[in-house]
Amino acid sequence: MMKARISEIFLSIQGEGVYVGEEQIFIRFYGCxxxxxxxxxxxxxxxREYNSLELSExxxxxxxxxxxxxxxxxxxxVQKDFLKEFLPSIKRNFKIYLETNATLPTALEEIIDYIDVIAMDFKLPSSTGLGNFWLKHKEFLRIALQREVFVKVVICKDTELIDVKKAIELLSDYKYNITFILQPNSFEIDRSLMVKIQDFQKYSLGFISDVRLIPQMHKLVGIR
Ligand code: SF4
Known part of the structure; x- marks a missing residue:
C-alpha cells in the first residue's frame, strides 16, 4: 500500500478564492x-506517513x-500515486477540493475523476522570482476544465503587468467566464499594493467578466 507524506491535518475555513469561508478539513501534503x-x-x-486506509479512517x-x-x-x-489509491476510498463521503500550483498536468489527468473543485494558481514569474510555467499552466487548465475551476495569481510589489496580460491571454484561449482572482501577497499588503491590484483588476475586467480581488482571509482574521 502506498504511503503519503503529510505535514498536518486540521479543520479550519478556506481562506482563499471563491470558496472563502467554507469549513474544510485541510490535508497538507509535504513537498513541492x-x-x-x-x-x-x-x-x-x-x-508523518499514512497509508490510504489509515488516512481515510x-x-x-x-x-x-x-x-x-x-x-x-x-x-x-507530487504524491499523485498515493492520491490515486486514496481518493476513491473517500470520494463518496466528501467534496474534494484541490489547491495546486498547476504545473503537473499529467498528474492531474490521473486523478481528475475524483476531484470536484480545482483552485489553480498561475505562477507569475515576476511574483515568484522563478521561471515561467505558461505551457504547463495551459495544459493543466485544458484538463482542469472538466471540473469546476478558478484561477488565482498572487500579486506582489514586483509583479509586472506583462505577466497579468499573459495570464489573461491564456485564460482567453479557453473561455472568458473562468473566475480570475488577484490575491495580494499577505507579507506586502499596504495601500500602494492594493492600488496596484485594483489597477490590474480594472485592466483584467476589460477581457474577463469575473475578476475578484480576494486577500488571504484566514490571515486577516488571525486563524490558521
Ligand atoms: S507557494 Fe510555491 S513553493 Fe510554496 S508550496 Fe506553493 S508552489 Fe510550492
Missing amino acids: NLNGCRFCDTQLYSF YLTTRFNDVYSISLTGGEPL
Missing part, C-alpha cells in the same frame, strides 16, 4: 516541485460531520 516561490508561506520541515472518525476536504501543500500532485 517548485519549492521556491518568493512569497511561499508554507515551508514544510516534517511529515482518521478522517471519517475524527471529522464525520465535515463535508469538504482541501488537498493542499506543498503540492499535493
